[in-house]
Amino acid sequence: MIEASLKDLAAALRAGTLSSVELTTLFLDRIDALNPSLNAFITVDRDGALAAARAADARIAAGTAGALTGIPLAHKDVFCTEGLRTTCASKMLADFVSPYDAHVVSQLKAAGAVMLGKTNMDEYAMGSSNENSHFGPAKNPWDATRVPGGSSGGSAVAVAARLVPMATGTDTGGSVRQPAALTGVTGIKPTYGVVSRYGMIAYASSLDQGGAFGRSAEDCALLLSAMAGFDPRDSTSVEREAEDYSRALGQPLAGLRIGLPKEFFAEGMDDDVRAAIDAALEQYRQLGATTVEVSLPNAKLAIPAYYVIAPAEASSNLSRFDGVRYGHRAAEYGDLADMYGKSRAQGFGAEVKRRILVGTYVLSHGYYDAYYLQAQKLRRLIAEDFAAAFTQCDVIAGPTSPTVAWPIGEKSDDPVQMYLQDIYTIAVNLAGLPGLSLPCGTGAGDLPVGLQLIGNYFDEARLLNVAHGFQQATDWHRRTPALG
Amino acid sequence: MSLSIDEVRHIARLARIELGEGEAQDTLDKLNNIFGLIEQMQAVDTSQVEPMSHPQDVAQRLRDDIVTESDRRDAYQRVAPQVEAGLYLVPKVIE
Numbered sequence: 001m002i003e004a005s006l007k008d009l010a011a012a013l014r015a016g017t018l019s020s021v022e023l024t025t026l027f028l029d030r031i032d033a034l035n036p037s038l039n040a041f042i043t044v045d046r047d048g049a050l051a052a053a054r055a056a057d058a059r060i061a062a063g064t065a066g067a068l069t070g071i072p073l074a075h076k077d078v079f080c081t082e083g084l085r086t087t088c089a090s091k092m093l094a095d096f097v098s099p100y101d102a103h104v105v106s107q108l109k110a111a112g113a114v115m116l117g118k119t120n121m122d123e124y125a126m127g128s129s130n131e132n133s134h135f136g137p138a139k140n141p142w143d144a145t146r147v148p149g150g151s152s153g154g155s156a157v158a159v160a161a162r163l164v165p166m167a168t169g170t171d172t173g174g175s176v177r178q179p180a181a182l183t184g185v186t187g188i189k190p191t192y193g194v195v196s197r198y199g200m201i202a203y204a205s206s207l208d209q210g211g212a213f214g215r216s217a218e219d220c221a222l223l224l225s226a227m228a229g230f231d232p233r234d235s236t237s238v239e240r241e242a243e244d245y246s247r248a249l250g251q252p253l254a255g256l257r258i259g260l261p262k263e264f265f266a267e268g269m270d271d272d273v274r275a276a277i278d279a280a281l282e283q284y285r286q287l288g289a290t291t292v293e294v295s296l297p298n299a300k301l302a303i304p305a306y307y308v309i310a311p312a313e314a315s316s317n318l319s320r321f322d323g324v325r326y327g328h329r330a331a332e333y334g335d336l337a338d339m340y341g342k343s344r345a346q347g348f349g350a351e352v353k354r355r356i357l358v359g360t361y362v363l364s365h366g367y368y369d370a371y372y373l374q375a376q377k378l379r380r381l382i383a384e385d386f387a388a389a390f391t392q393c394d395v396i397a398g399p400t401s402p403t404v405a406w407p408i409g410e411k412s413d414d415p416v417q418m419y420l421q422d423i424y425t426i427a428v429n430l431a432g433l434p435g436l437s438l439p440c441g442t443g444a445g446d447l448p449v450g451l452q453l454i455g456n457y458f459d460e461a462r463l464l465n466v467a468h469g470f471q472q473a474t475d476w477h478r479r480t481p482a483l484g
Numbered sequence: 485m486s487l488s489i490d491e492v493r494h495i496a497r498l499a500r501i502e503l504g505e506g507e508a509q510d511t512l513d514k515l516n517n518i519f520g521l522i523e524q525m526q527a528v529d530t531s532q533v534e535p536m537s538h539p540q541d542v543a544q545r546l547r548d549d550i551v552t553e554s555d556r557r558d559a560y561q562r563v564a565p566q567v568e569a570g571l572y573l574v575p576k577v578i579e
Contacts, residue, residue, distance in 0.1 A: 099559035192539050206537055235545065236538060304524045315499060322500070324572050329565035336575045341502035353501055357492070357511065358518055360499040374525050376535035381528070383536060416517045432539025457539070 020070030069112030092347030102199025120154030149179030174425025181450020192432035196231030254288030259393030276441030315359025
């Protein structure tokens with residue numbers, strides 16, 4: 001049952017061979033057994049989940065169920081949930097209970113999905129390893145001494161360890177795709193503006209985008225279809241008709257043109273990752289796709305540009321956490337400025353503070369043109385590189401991460417080394433394009449390697465089908481970590 | 485470029501984050517490493533490039549100037565550290 005696809009789970013629920021209460025209990029019991037060692041969840045809501053499961057069973061009995069009705073789900077703890085605490089993995093919000101649901105949360109509630117709880121993450125989604133969590137690091141289920149990637153590490157671990165069939169995440173610089181790669185699951189970040197940011201605690205608003213984790217592209221397509229859609233409460237939500245992201249699944253890949261950015265294959269990628277990526281590309285050729293070299297000459301500027309834009313926007317977004325309206329307030333303080341300073345010093349972790357300081361500096365008087373404006377100009381150059389590449393190919397492929405999962409603690413004291421882990425994912429956010437990671441092989445230590453597929457704007461359905469075609473021909477996505 | 489420890493203290497004040505004596509040096513070192521990375525941006529001539537803030541270059545949507553929110557003051561204040569009579573309490577700012 002824990003290996004069943006969402007489609008098969010929905011069919012079993014509708015056929016009455018399985019109830020949502022049974023399915024929900026099964027996964028809740030797995031969480032009870034395995035979460036103490038994996039730390040994938042910050043909050044588990046057994047009572048709420050069982051109540052939602054009973055409601056789903058009634059809906060199934062009434063014949064009004066949808067594709068996800070009765071199926072368990074986990075939300076990254078960056079999405080606000082009314083009545084259940086939303087921490088963003090920060091001491092600042094350790095006791096915060098949102099007065100409203102995020103758009104994504106209400107969409108999935110309406111679909112009848114059963115939320116089991118909220119998953120671990122890097123604090124405020126700032127990190128690539130899930131080590132920057134006030135609640136401790138999530139562990140990679142393939143090797144619990146290693147990181148699962150981040151920032152949506154808990155969601156990736158929950159799906160990889162089969163603690164839940166599907167989970168939401170957010171991706172500002174790779175935070176869905178990179179943990180998906182490091183834990184051996186499929187994850188998609190759609191085009192910027194496809195998933196509403198309403199109720200998603202903001203990090204870098206011009207880059208933040210909700211995304212989906214599943215065991216397969218087929219499952220991700222179902223989840224994304226329920227998450228996406230225009231929402232007037234998000235000022236950058238794109239006004240488009242709702243889409244069925246499963247619609248292209250099963251189309252043959254013969255004739256597909258896959259672009260391989262020469263910059264992604266030049267250097268910096270570990271040999272074991274390269275071998276797995278090369279084998280995956282060979283698999284695509286066997287499926288009838290052709291590969292063509294493309295160039296993204298400005299991709300190397302993505303990391304520096306990102307570490308201006310994201311901290312600048314973060315310094316503004318996180319100014320709301322002042323100990324007045326919500327969140328942590330220091331126990332002792334003098335005047336108002338002292339209260340702000342102490343509350344924020346105590347409430348934020350080290351990496352969050354660093355990014356706020358970087359952002360404050362680059363936006364301070366006299367530096368705007370040299371930093372933020374320059375970074376936004378580089379952003380355009382990077383987007384233009386992708387536009388040129390897409391004149392020669394239908395999708396772009398390459399590694400998601402330059403390495404397999406690394407040992408916990410190895411990079412946590414060196415921010416720049418950590419930042420460089422996102423070398424292949426960040427440019428996609430800057431351009432606002434959709435990106436997906438799917439498990440495509442293993443590297444050193446039998447650890448998962450992810451293949452990244454990048455699509456043109458609003459080409460999610462094709463991207464999912466390109467991943468689905470690979471998963472029909474291979475079984476990397478079916479590998480499961482051995483757990484107690 | 486390289487920040488000085490006084491600049492770090494100044495930024496921290498602007499950001500309203502109290503920086504302990506012991507933290508300033510470590511923060512300075514890490515920020516200087518980060519700015520070392522960021523400086524790579526300056527090698528590119530972008531004088532002819534338009535900045536990009538949204539991939540679709542959309543304009544802000546307009547809406548009718550009507551009330552759309554209901555009054556949920558109680559719900560919002562329930563999560564506040566300190567409120568009284570419907571007001572948020574902060575240390576005295578005016579003598």
